Amino acid sequence: MRFVSLAFLTVSCAAGLALAGCGGTRTYNWAAERAAGYKIGPGDVVRVSVWKHDEMSQSVTVRPDGAISMPLIGDINAEGKNVDEVAADIGKRVTKYFADQPPITVQVTEVKSYKIYVVGEVQRGGEFTPNHQVTVVQGLALAGGFTRTAAEDEVVIVRKDARGERRIPFSFSAVVKTGDLQQNLILQTGDTVIVP
Secondary structure (H helix, E strand, C coil): CHHHHHHHHHHHHHHCCCCCCCCCCCCCCHHHHHCCCCCCCCCCEEEEEECCCCCCCEEEECCCCCEEEECCCEEEECCCCCHHHHHHHHHHHHCCCCCCCCCEEEEEEECCCCCEEEEECECCCEEECCCCCCEHHHHHHHCCCECCCCCCCCEEEEEEECCEEEEEEECHHHHHCCCCHHHCCECCCCCEEEEC
16 A cells, blocks of 8 residues: 555656646746846836937836826837837837937836735735835745745746736745745736745
8 A cells, every 4th residue: 555655646746747846846937037127117217318319318207007208209108118128119219300329228217116915824915015126035025924824835926917927836945945046036016926
């Protein structure tokens, strides 16, 4: 009977390796999640610099509708985009006004739209609005850490963006005890960390 149980465990572990793995190790393409970068949102203040064109360079606040207003070119949608995407959009618009194709940089100088959620078996769950991006471990710390009954290695980050909605696995012991830091992602605005 003991042999059968061991054999069953081995077969079950091999069958579930792609999803959960054995010993708390789960496979996931965390590198793809890291490539996202900070997404601009309403209330953020961005600094737009157009080289050699001071009349176009300014700091602007992202409006509630997600747009920013620029001289000459009008409104640019910034919500949900990173700084490089906004700079590229501005660059396309200024080509009709400047023949020299000036380099454009966009920087987020004040973060106001960043919100994350931590729910489940934590001390103080809810919505958090830090003034800078935080990692999963930092988000858990904001929520006061785990309760005694928390399943620390079965944490899930629910993320919804242009790539769709998905569930990203997170194992606390893999990050803290074995040093698997790739799982300690920077949380994007709107991410929900669920601790079962």
